[in-house]
Amino acid sequence: MKLYFLGAAGTVTGSKILVETNQLRILIDCGMFQGLKNLREMNWEPLPILPSTIDFVLLTHGHLDHCGYLPKLVADGFKGKIFCSHPTKEITRLILEDSAKIQEEEAEKANKETYSKHKPAMPLYSVEEAEKVLPHFRVVEEGVEVQLTENCWFKLFYAGHILGACSIELHVENKILVFSGDIGQDDDVLMFPPKKPQKADFVFLESTYGNRIHPQEDTLLFLESIINSTYQVNGNVVIPSFAVERVQTVMYLLWQLKKQNRIPEIDYVIDTPMGINVLDTFQNNLKWHKLTPKACKEMDEMFTLVTKFEETIETIYNPKPKVVIAASGMITGGRVLAYLEHYIVKPENTIVLVGYQAEGTRGRRLLEGEKEIKMHGKYYDVNANITSIEGLSAHGDQNDLVNWLKELELPPQQVFLIHGENMALDALRIKLKEQYHFPIMIPTLGQVIEI
Template sequence: MCNMKIKFLGGAGTVTGSKTLVESNGVRFLVDCGLFQGLKALRELNWEVLPVPAETIDYVLLTHGHLDHCGWLPKLVAQGFKGKIYCTRPTKEIAKLILLDSAKIQEEEAAKANNKKFSKHKVAKPLYTVEQAEEVFPLFRVIKPNETFNIDAEISVTYTNAGHIIGACSITVEAEGKTLVFSGDVGRDNDVLMFPPTKPKKADYVFLESTYGNRLHPDTDPKLELETYINNTFHKDGTVIIPGFAVERAQSIMYLLWQLKKENRIPDIPYILDTPMGANVLGVFNENPQWHKLSAHECIEMTKMFSVITDYEDTIKVIFDDRPKVVIAASGMATGGRVLSYFERYIGLPNTTVIFVGYQGEGTRGRKLLEGYETIKIYGQHYPVEANILQIEGLSAHGDQQDLVNWLSALENKPERIFLVHGENEPADELRLKIKERYGYECNIPFMHGEAEI
């Protein structure tokens, strides 16, 4: 019998482009199929043909609907994939929204590049189109968490709650007498909206994310930080811009702002949600109450506080309204989306406050702003950065080093190997040392396109 083969086609040495290929007894399946973001060298990988012919892949198992885990599906389908894509119901709905939004942004940015002639290509093209994104949808197959099902006669799969965002799951695969556990992105035990992640009890091989493998979330009160930053900006007649991850982070920020407003701790100014996808995600929250802590009544009352914008014409009106305001606009790492339109007008104003509320990948505008870049490039133009750039780390949807180490604490057996994925090299290596120190488990940190036999 041949050994099972694992190929790390993404999410190795980086927090983006998650793709892990498993080959077992003639069956090939991907765990996640994400888009590379951030550094140009990574983004360029999105244009390459998959090292394995897409038509030979039988299934995709999606852990959740974030772009770095599902955003390459249209390319996979365009390259010949015709199999089933398994996921939970909220993940299906989120992934559809994410893919449509991604395709639309790419079409718009290609059109801008061609109109303004700032692309070095003769004709700038989108990575994929809205039409190609829609070709993915018929392949989705919804599964229920905590119920084992077979994707093949000899391969069974179980999804369990991972926290992180609505619908997110870890995936346990039983094949060839081995138990493989793919963590996906692990949430936090004390998240504002999500339930704590379920810890695995048995695993021969673990594929564990390591995004915050070298960091502990600060023991601070994000609600108090929000209150302070908003009031300080209001007293300067300024605007607060929060680059928001449209899924779950935007809703968490909305919830905290709603609480602060009810307690009369923040001023009576416009509070704006300017992300069509974020608005649609509210509908997913309403339709899937078993996946989060908010009641139906709380969802309705929270939403009433915000002006929810979908049309870009209304975005322009808000941008040129000089009154103090708080705006949540995608994308969360400022890699695209409407937040860039706000940056064009406000990033150069010293009474502006930009608050980042999640992980900022290497090479993204968000990371550059937090690192203190004095100018930022948007659509081919450079803008001076005069705004106050802040970060609230306590709102990250990812578990920190302690959460990740604790996630392994319920294992009843010693894993043969743990692969640390979905992390930059330094965080992954520090997590490796912590796991060895606490449990004595050996960890591997795979390279991009690396292979392992198990």
């Protein structure tokens, strides 16, 4: 059996692991590279494996770095089935259509304003190509064994992280391969704790926060302080946010503060059409999260939901203080750029980062203190206050990742650490060695390993 590490090896994005036997090729996740330019450029390169020779895709969840390459895979010849949970199918549909639409809009803008070196600038894939992925989906229930061939089956088990996210237990050639996908926090605001694997010969473990422990800060108190101090100077709070789960988590926290009369009576705006659509997915998949139907309804009623770009412009030029949650979470595109182009130059405003910021993204550069940021070909001075709430991450920290392996009945033959930057990977490697003495390997991008 061969393993091809086609993404998320030595980096956080572009998750793709190919499992190859004599009879079968299975791709675990099919993500898009984000962040650093040399990684983003890999999205345009053909896979080293012909997509037409891949039999199945097993999808852990619907974030862009795990599903965003699917339209390209299908366009390049993949004809097989894509298996995932019901919420993941719904979220992936929204994510892919939104991603394609943003790419088309940005290519059009780049061509119109001639700031791209590509003549003409092109989207990686179109909305039409994103829609062609949908017939390939097959929804499976969590915990149900799904037979792929006579000697190969898999099951999904709950991972927390975002709505519908699952880890994968794959049985092939008398070996058990467990893929963590992205693992949520054990004490997440909205998601239940991740389930832990019991048996595994080979483990593929995400390492996003492998070198960090989430601070035990009072998130509500911190958010209250940010909003009130910005309101007092007549400023706006902008929260760049991932449309799936993070928007809903921030909504929940703001709703709690509002119920307790701890934040002012101002406009609270959700400006991410996809995030608004995900609210329906939350309502329709109640067993996957902690919110009741009543809580979902009450929470939604607190917010002004913006869907049209004309409404975005109206909101931006409204002089009254407001709190805006807008995608994307790492400021790589989306509506949040329109707000930042107007608000980031003004010192009375506050930008709150509430999720992981990958290398090379605008969010990461702001987090590291850059004083000038480029958007749509123009540079903007960073005069607004930049702050972050690390405890809101949908990823488990080092403790959560280490604990995820504690119920294994027997030591695995190998643990592969993936989906992390170098310092995080190495810190988690050392911690796992100390705790369990498991054999651990950190694969490199493009590496092929025989097991």
